[in-house]
Amino acid sequence: MAWSKRTSVEQVEEGGELAPRFDTDGLMPVVTTDSASGEVLMMGVLNAEALRKCIKTGEAHHWSRSRQCLWHMGATSGLVQNIVEIRIYDDQDAVWLRVDVAGGASCHVGYRSCFYRAVPVAGAGELVFTESSKVFDPVEVYGDAPNPTQL
8 A cells, every 4th residue: 555645734634645644763653542432542653564554454553662563453362453443643643543352451461451540640649540450361361571562
């Protein structure tokens, strides 16, 4: 799939052509939400190949900066993110994926969402867990090796 060449602000912001803009590392941010509830599940990055795979397969793919490889969401865990809708930001430098998740979880730590803690506003304090239990045991699914994205 070839992208349209970016020719003008009007074409990018008001036109019907997909002309994505990746940063100097060839990446763009992607936020993923549950298609039914709207809950934010995760945030990651796409490279051109990952975006093409999302469009072609209807399943979420990201670029793993820590592993330096394409990452098919759920390939190891079985928690595949089936894309319901792909939206592109107005200047085409970010993507929003609305997904249904097989198995109900998106976070490699085992929680439903990667955003499972809240930061206290206007004051000091510890992070507050917003999810009370994990959907799956990450050691059972991935083994006991630490995830390099978290180090």
